[in-house]
Amino acid sequence: MKKKLYFLLLSFAILLLPSLNPLLFSEPSSLVLKHQHNFDWPSSEDFLRIISLRDYNTRIVLLGTMLFGFASGMIGVFVTLRKRALVGDAVSHASLPGVVIAFIFMVSLGGTGKFLPGLLAGALISSFIGVGVILLVRNYTRLHEDAALGIVLSVFFGFGVALLGITQKMKEGNSAGLDSFIYGKTASMLISDAWLILVSAFVVLILSVMFFKEFTILCFDEEYTLARGWSVFGLDLMMMFLTVGVTVVGLQAVGLILVVALLIIPPISARFWTSNLKKMFLISSCLGAISGILGAAVSALVPKLPAGALIVLVCGILFLVSLLFGSESGMFIQLYRNLRFQYRILIQNLLRSMYEIANSKQSFKEDDLKSFMIDYEELFNFRSWKKMSLMIAVEVSKFKNLVIKTKKGLIFTKSGYLESVRIFRNHHLWELYLLNYAGVGLGHVDHFVDDIEHIIESKILEELGEEQRS
Amino acid sequence: MFKLKKNNPEKFSFHMDEHPSDIPIAVHDLTVSYNRKPVLWDVDLNIPKGKLVAIVGPNGAGKSTLLKSILHLIPIASGAVKIYGRTFKKNKHLIGYVPQRESVDWSFPVNALDTVVMGMYRKIGWCLPVLRRHKEFAMECLRRVGMEDFYNRQISQLSGGQQQRVFIARALAERAEIFLMDEPFAGVDARTERAIVTLLKEISSSGKTVLAVHHDLNTVREYFDHVILLNLRIIDSGSPDFVLTEENLRRTYGGRLTLLDKAATALSNLDRE
Secondary structure (H helix, E strand, O other), rough: OHEEEEEHHHHHHHHHHHHHHHHHHHHHHHHHHHOOOOOOOOOHHHHHHHHHHOHHHHHHHHHHHHHHHHHHHHHHHHHHHHHOOOHHHHHHHHHHHHHHHHHHHHHOOOOOOOOOHHHHHHHHHHHHHHHHHHHHHHHEEEEEEEEHHHHHHHHHHHHHHHHHHHHOOOOOOOOOOOOOHHEEEEEHOHHHHHHHHHHHHHHHHHHHHOOOHHHHHHHHHHHHHHHHOOOOOHHHHHHHHHHHHHHHHHHHOOOOOHHHHHHHHHHHHHHHHOOEEEEHHHHHHHHHHHHHHHHHHHHOOOOOHHHHHHHHHHHHHHHHHHHHOOOOHHHHHHHHHHHHHHHHHHHHHHHHHHHHHHHHOOOOOOOOOHHHHHHHHHHHHHOOOHHHHHHHHHHHHHHHHOOOEEEOOEEHHHHHHHHHHHHHHHHHHHHHHHHOOOOOHHHHHHHHEEEHOOOOOOOHHHHHHHHHOO | OOOOOOOOHHHHHOOOOOOOOOOEEEEEEEEEEEEEEEEEEEEEEEEEEEEEEEEEOOOOOOHHHHHHHHHHOOOOEEEEEEOOOEEEEHHHEEEEEEEEEEOOOOOOOOEEEHHHHHHHHHHHOOOOOHHHHHHHHHHHHHHHHOOOOOOOHHHHHHHHHHHHHHHHHHHHHHHOOOOOOOOHHHHOHHHHHHHHHHHHHHHHHHOOEEEEEEOOOHHHHHOEEEEEEOOEEEEEEEOOHHHHHHHHHHHHHHHHHHHHHHHHHHHHHHHOO
C-alpha cells in the first residue's frame, strides 16, 4: 500500500517534469535579453562607485545580502551539526508553490500580485507543509529520511513550476519576475526587503544566542537531551522554524536552488578553523556575511552575472581556502604537523647517534665540545638510515642551532649536547622498562624503543625515572 | 528528522498511587516490544539504594532496553517505573545517564570541560548563560574522575576510557542520585576499567545508586554488589554469590551455555580416557 503511494508520488513527479522545460530553457535567455549589449568589464568609475557605496541601490543590496549570509551562516552551524543540511534544500524547494499560489491569490483579489510580504508568507506556509510531509512520510511509512526529502523536494518544486506555467497564461497580473525566486535576483531588492532581512537576521541571532545551550546539547546527543527531560521535538521545531525563516527571506537574493549552499558551506568551512563551538558560530556567520557582500558586489560590477550564483561561488572559494589553510584541521596545517613530527624523530635519532659515537671515543671531553668532530662517514654507518634523511636531519639540527656543520663532520653546540644527553637518557629508560617490566626480548627491545620514544609524554618519563631510581 | 516519541507510560499504569519511598528505581510489570515482538516481558524489579548493580544477560536480552525504558526513551507497552516512589516526570532530575560511547558524534566541536558543563544545563535553566561557578563545578567533577589535565582537549582527542570518564563526570555534574550506564566498560582497556570501577565504588559508597549494563561474567562478582540476570524477563536478582549459580546462568544464557557444558563434559571424558 505504502509502496504504491510512493510509486504514485514518483510517477506524479515524473509527469510534472516536462513542465520544467520552458523554465530551464527559456528563462535564462530572458535574463540575457535584459542586457542587450555585449559583455564588458566595469570601468574604473563604476568600480569606485560600487566600492564607495555611493549608490543607494547598491548599498541596500549589499546590506541585504550581507545580513542574509550572516543569518544563514549562524543557523547553518546547528543545522549541519544536527545533520539536517539537506532538509534546508527540501524546504527551499518546497516554498515555490506557496509563492505562486500567493501570487494567484493576490491577483484574484485585484492586486498586482507583487506584494513581497504576501509572497514570502506563501513561501513560509508551503515550506512548513513540506516539513510536515517529510515528518509524516518518515514517521508513518517505512521509508527513510532521504526518500522523504527526495519526494518533498521534487514534488513540491514540480508543483510550483506547473503553477508558474499557469500564471504565465493568466490575463491579469504580470507574472514576470516570479522566476527570480528560483535563481535569485538581488537587483530588484528594495529598502523594505532589506529591512525584512535585517529583522529576520536579528531574530535568528537572538534566538540562537538564547537557545545556544539547548541547541548545542540537542546536536551533540539527542538521546541524552531526551533523557534529561528536554522536548527534542520542540527544539527541533524551533530550529526548523529558524531555518525555514532564513531560507524564505534569502529566496529573493540567492534563489531557492542555491540557498542551501549558505546553510552548509559557511559552517563546514568554519570547522576547519576551530573546534570551539562558539568560535565556529562566529566564524561561520562572518564567512556567510563576507560571501554575501562580495558576491553581491561583484554582481553589481558586472551586470550580467547573477548575484545568487556569485554569492555561492564566493562561498565556495572561502571553503577552498579554509580547506587548505584552516588553522585547526586545514590540509596545510596537517601536513606541517606531520612534517614537524618527522623532523623531530630525525633530529632525535641524529643527536642520539652523535652522543653514542662521542661517548665511545677517548678523545671526547664534555667541557670541550668544540674540539671534537664527528665524521659524516661514521655517522652514516652508525645507523641504518638513508642518505637523504641524514642530510635533512643535519640541516634541520643546524637550523635549530643544535649542531655546527663543517665540511667533514658535525660539532655539538652546548644546547645540542644537553639535548642529546636527555634523549639518550629517555631512550635508556625505555629500554630498561621494556626489558624488566614489559617482558620484551633483548633482540626486539631496540626496535620497540625506537618507535615509542619519540611520542612519549614527559610525565610518563618522570615516572619511569622514579621507578628506576627506587 | 524529528522522532515522535510517545513516553506516556502512566496512561497504562496500574500503580497510580504515589508516595515517596526509599527504593531508587522500582519497575512494575514492565513490558516493552519492538514491532509487536516483546523485548521485555513482565519485568518486576526493585533496585536497592547505594549499591553497584549490574544488568547481565546475553545479546538481545533487553539490557539496554531496560535502561532506556527506565529513562522513558522508548515507548512502554504496559507497566510503570517509579523513581523514589514517584513518577519519572517528577523525579527525573535524580537520574544521571551515561550513554553508550558510540551514541554520540565525537568529532563535535566541544572540549571535555564543556561536555561536563552540559550535565548542568538543566539546572542552569532555559536561555540562561553558563557562568564561571558552573564551570568551576564542572572542573571539580573532572577532577573527581581524574581528567582535570585534559579539560581543554577536543573530545575526539581523548581515548575511549577518557571519553567514558568525561561522560561519568557529566553525570556527576548533574548531581544525580541514580547513575544509569550503558556498557561503561565497552572498548576500554583493563587498567582504565579498574579505574572506572574504583570510581563507581566511590560513587555508590556515598549513598548513590549505580545501575550498569555489563557483559563480562568473569568480573561481575568482583565489581558489583547486586546482579540482575535478564533474558526477556528477570531470571533472578540479588547478591552475586547467590544469583550467579550454574542453574541461573543456564536459564539466562540458554542453549549456548548448555552447549559449552556439553563441550566441557566431552573434554573431561576425553581426559579420563
